[in-house]
Amino acid sequence: MPHDDPDHPHSLLPPEPALRVKALETILTRKGLIDPAALDAIIDTYENKIGPRNGARVVARAWSDPAFKARLLEDATAVVSEMGYYGRQGEHMVALENTPEIHNMVVCTLCSCYPWPLLGIPPTWYKSDAYRARTVRAPRAVLADFGVVLPDEVAVQVWDSTAEIRYLVIPQRPAGTDGMAEEALMALVTRDSMIGTGLPLPPGDASQEAPG
The missing domain is CATH 3.90.330.10 (Nitrile hydratase alpha /Thiocyanate hydrolase gamma)
Structure with a gap:
């Protein structure tokens, strides 16, 4: 199957939950509802500072x-x-x-x-x-x-x-x-x-x- 092939382009995609999150982020960004830079700052804070x-x-x-x-x-x-x-x-x-x-x-x-x-x-x-x-x-x-x-x-x-x-x-x-x-x-x-x-x-x- 394609997803079992490490050389297949689809193998470079993140797993489905991450894709869903990315798609939602893209939609909200295009609608001007979120700021990607602010979102990155929040994630960085929780991952590395908090x-x-x-x-x-x-x-x-x-x-x-x-x-x-x-x-x-x-x-x-x-x-x-x-x-x-x-x-x-x-x-x-x-x-x-x-x-x-x-x-x-x-x-x-x-x-x-x-x-x-x-x-x-x-x-x-x-x-x-x-x-x-x-x-x-x-x-x-x-x-x-x-x-x-x-x-x-x-x-x-x-x-x-x-x-x-x-x-x-x-x-x-x-x-x-x-x-x-x-x-x-x-x-x-x-x-x-x-x-x-x-x-x-x-x-x-x-x-x-x-x-x-």
């Missing part, structure tokens, strides 16, 4: 400041609001701390509730039916798909995000990071580690994967 760097800063500070972490675990909504991270899709936040005994991961089984002010735009896989269904039934298998294999003695706790409550996972601080500054620690925090489907980068690998 999140997931905001979440990475929260995690790095929790790693560095025990008093901050204690407050964050007690009332995440108030603490992240003080840092300027609040608004729609982030009104009610709960922080979950990974430990040597418990690994937390987040899913939204009904739709795709996600903490936009902290993590930015949700990844496509987070919204997929497969992730939403399989995470509840077989969380370890899902983690393995992401390359995360945990020891049997580590319990996996799945949290269902809703319109009322959204979650931020505080991953375990990587070994060998004592004395690192907050900015350096931020570079180790991946988006997936704050959802629970990934782990932070080890020191020295920060250049391989920026948050998001």
Whole structure:
């Protein structure tokens, strides 16, 4: 079939949902209802400024400041609001701390509730039916798909995000990071580690994967 041929012109087209979005954008632009430059600025803000760097800063500070972490675990909504991270899709936040005994991961089984002010735009896989269904039934298998294999003695706790409550996972601080500054620690925090489907980068690998 043509779509199975990588050399066929159609193979260069984006997937159907992206085509629909592009077609709608084109129509609205021609009617003068949207400004493409403004739209690009909004997308850039959510992808690169709002999140997931905001979440990475929260995690790095929790790693560095025990008093901050204690407050964050007690009332995440108030603490992240003080840092300027609040608004729609982030009104009610709960922080979950990974430990040597418990690994937390987040899913939204009904739709795709996600903490936009902290993590930015949700990844496509987070919204997929497969992730939403399989995470509840077989969380370890899902983690393995992401390359995360945990020891049997580590319990996996799945949290269902809703319109009322959204979650931020505080991953375990990587070994060998004592004395690192907050900015350096931020570079180790991946988006997936704050959802629970990934782990932070080890020191020295920060250049391989920026948050998001």
